[in-house]
Amino acid sequence: MNIVLLSGSIVGSKTRTAMNEAMQVLADKYPDVTATMIDLAEYDVQFSDGRNYLEYPGDTGYVTSAIMSADALMIGTPVFQASIPATLKNIFDLLPQNALLDKVVSMIVTAGSPKHFLMPEQQLKPILAYMKAHIVQTYVFIEEKDFMRKQIVNDDVKFRIERLVEDTVTLTETHAQIRETKEAAYDF
Amino acid sequence: MEQYRLNPHKGLEFGIYTLGDHLPDPNTGERISTQARIHQIIEYAKLAEQAGLDFFSVGESHQDYFATQAHSVVLAAIAQATRKIKIASSSTIISTSDPVRVYEDFATIDLISGGRAEIVAGRASRIGLFELLGYDVRDYEELFEEKFELLLQINEQEIVNWSGEYRAPLRNAKVLPRPQGGSMPIWRAVGGSPASAIKAGMAGVPMFMAHLGGPVSVFKQTIDAYRQAARQAGHDPAQLPVATAGFFYAADTSQQALQELYPYINEGMKKTNGQGFSKQLFAQGIDTRSIMNIGSPQQIIEKILYQHEMFGHQRYIAQIDFGGMPFDKLQRNIELIGTEILPAIRKYTAKP
Numbered sequence: 001m002n003i004v005l006l007s008g009s010i011v012g013s014k015t016r017t018a019m020n021e022a023m024q025v026l027a028d029k030y031p032d033v034t035a036t037m038i039d040l041a042e043y044d045v046q047f048s049d050g051r052n053y054l055e056y057p058g059d060t061g062y063v064t065s066a067i068m069s070a071d072a073l074m075i076g077t078p079v080f081q082a083s084i085p086a087t088l089k090n091i092f093d094l095l096p097q098n099a100l101l102d103k104v105v106s107m108i109v110t111a112g113s114p115k116h117f118l119m120p121e122q123q124l125k126p127i128l129a130y131m132k133a134h135i136v137q138t139y140v141f142i143e144e145k146d147f148m149r150k151q152i153v154n155d156d157v158k159f160r161i162e163r164l165v166e167d168t169v170t171l172t173e174t175h176a177q178i179r180e181t182k183e184a185a186y187d188f
Numbered sequence: 189m190e191q192y193r194l195n196p197h198k199g200l201e202f203g204i205y206t207l208g209d210h211l212p213d214p215n216t217g218e219r220i221s222t223q224a225r226i227h228q229i230i231e232y233a234k235l236a237e238q239a240g241l242d243f244f245s246v247g248e249s250h251q252d253y254f255a256t257q258a259h260s261v262v263l264a265a266i267a268q269a270t271r272k273i274k275i276a277s278s279s280t281i282i283s284t285s286d287p288v289r290v291y292e293d294f295a296t297i298d299l300i301s302g303g304r305a306e307i308v309a310g311r312a313s314r315i316g317l318f319e320l321l322g323y324d325v326r327d328y329e330e331l332f333e334e335k336f337e338l339l340l341q342i343n344e345q346e347i348v349n350w351s352g353e354y355r356a357p358l359r360n361a362k363v364l365p366r367p368q369g370g371s372m373p374i375w376r377a378v379g380g381s382p383a384s385a386i387k388a389g390m391a392g393v394p395m396f397m398a399h400l401g402g403p404v405s406v407f408k409q410t411i412d413a414y415r416q417a418a419r420q421a422g423h424d425p426a427q428l429p430v431a432t433a434g435f436f437y438a439a440d441t442s443q444q445a446l447q448e449l450y451p452y453i454n455e456g457m458k459k460t461n462g463q464g465f466s467k468q469l470f471a472q473g474i475d476t477r478s479i480m481n482i483g484s485p486q487q488i489i490e491k492i493l494y495q496h497e498m499f500g501h502q503r504y505i506a507q508i509d510f511g512g513m514p515f516d517k518l519q520r521n522i523e524l525i526g527t528e529i530l531p532a533i534r535k536y537t538a539k540p
Contacts, residue, residue, distance in 0.1 A: 049325065051315045054462045055251075068462060096463055183467050188446035 208256025
C-alpha cells in the first residue's frame with residue numbers, strides 16, 4: 001500500500017507538525033505501508049496551466065505523479081480565509097477530473113479557531129467527492145491551542161490522528177479487496 | 189455531399205483510424221521499433237483497402253509513445269501504397285502549423301493518390317506541441333479558429349487575400365498545387381462536447397466527431413447541436429456530412445472481445461494519459477446503447493446500425509490498433525469487418 005501525506009500549505013508549521021504525527025503512526029504501526037511525505041513548502045510547484053499532469057517538468061511533475069500513483073492520500077490543510085489554501089487547490093487543479101478514483105482520502109485540518117470546524121465539509125469534501133475519492137468521513141480538526149513549539153500537546157489529538165491513520169489504512173485495504181472481487185467478476 | 193466526395197446511395201462509409209501511437213504490447217511488455225511501427229501503419233492501410241473499407245486516417249501527436257508526428261509524410265507513403273481507399277489526417281493540428289504548408293502537403297497527397305485525400309483539422313487534446321513548435325498555449329482557441337478559417341479559404345479560392353494575427357498576410361497569393369477537382373474535403377475535428385460541434389455547425393463544415401465511451405444518446409445531442417447550429421447559420425445540414433470515430437474490437441463473443449481488448453486500452457491510456465480505463469465503464473461498452481463498438485460481429489453490426497439510426501451519419505471510423513495491439517489481431521479484425529460487418533452495414537444503409 002502506497003500512501004502519500006500531502007501537507008498543503010507553504011505557510012506556518014502546524015499542518016506539517018500534524019502530518020509528521022500521522023507519518024510517525026504509519027511508521028510505528030504499519031511498517032508494510034510505503035508512506036511519502038510531500039510538504040508543499042519544500043517544492044516549487046507551478047500553477048496549473050491546463051496541460052496533462054504527465055507534461056509538467058520538475059517539482060510539479062514529481063508531486064502530481066506521486067499523488068496519481070498513490071493508493072491513499074492523507075491531506076493536511078490549514079484554514080485560510082474560511083477555505084483551503086490556494087497551494088492545495090492548485091494541486092487539485094493540476095490533476096485530471098477523476099484523479100482520485102479508487103483512492104482513499106483522509107483529512108487533517110488545522111485552524112486558529114473552532115469556528116472553522118465545518119470548513120472541510122463545505123470547502124474540501126465537495127472537491128474530493130467531485131474527483132471521485134473514497135472519503136474517510138471523519139477528519140481530525142486541530143486548533144492552535146493543541147500545539148506548542150512545533151509539538152502536539154493534546155493527547156486527544158494524538159489519539160484522533162492514530163484513529164484516522166487506522167481508518168485510512170483499513171478503508172484502503174477494504175476498497176482494494178472490494179475492487180479485486182468486483183473486477184474478477186468482470187472476467188476480462 | 190458531392191463536394192465531400194460522398195455518395196449517400198452507397199450507405200454508411202466504414203473507415204479505420206490510428207492515432208499513430210507507439211506503445212509496448214502490455215501482454216509481452218515489448219515495443220516494436222519506430223520504423224517497424226510506421227511500416228505497420230502503412231501495411232494496415234493496405235489491409236483495410238484489400239478488405240474493401242472506404243477510409244483510412246492517421247493522427248498527429250507530438251509526445252512520447254507516438255510515431256506519426258510527421259503524419260502527412262506517412263499519409264504520402266500510404267497514398268503511394270494504395271489505390272482506392274480514401275486517406276486523411278485524424279487529425280492535423282492546424283493551430284501549430286502554417287495552413288499554406290498544410291494545404292500544399294495535402295493537395296500533393298491528393299494528387300499522388302488520385303483524388304483520395306482529405307484533411308481533418310483539430311485543436312489538439314494535449315498541449316505539449318505548442319511549446320515544441322513555438323506557439324503560446326494561451327492562444328489555443330484563436331490560433332485554431334484563425335488558421336482553420338484560412339485553410340478553408342485556401343480550399344475555396346485559388347488566389348488568396350488574407351490577413352490575421354498569427355501569420356503574415358497573403359496578397360494575391362497562389363497556393364499550389366491544387367487538389368484533383370480544385371478542392372478537397374476538409375473536416376473539423378470535434379471531441380464529444382457540443383460547444384465544439386456548434387462551432388463546426390456555424391462554419392458549415394463537416395464534423396469528424398471522436399468519442400471514447402458513453403451512451404449513443406448523449407453523442408446524439410452533440411450531433412443535433414451541430415445540425416441546429418448549421419441551420420441557424422444558414423447552412424443546409426442535409427448537405428453536411430458527419431463522421432464518428434471511436435474504439436472498435438470484434439471477437440467471437442463479447443466477453444472475448446472485452447478480454448482481448450481491455451489490457452491494450454487500459455495500459456495504453458495509463459502511458460499516454462496518465463490514467464487507466466475503469467473496468468466498470470469498460471464493461472458497459474458491450475451494451476447496445478454504448479457507443480463503443482466492442483463485441484461479436486453480429487453485436488457490432490447491431491450497434492453500428494443503431495448508431496446510424498440515431499445519428500444519420502455518413503461515415504464510421506474504427507480505432508483498433510491502440511495500445512500496441514499486435515498485427516495478427518488487426519488482421520483478424522479487418523477480416524471480420526470485410527467479410528461479415530461491412531457487407532451487412534452496406535446492405536442495411538445503402539439507398540437504392
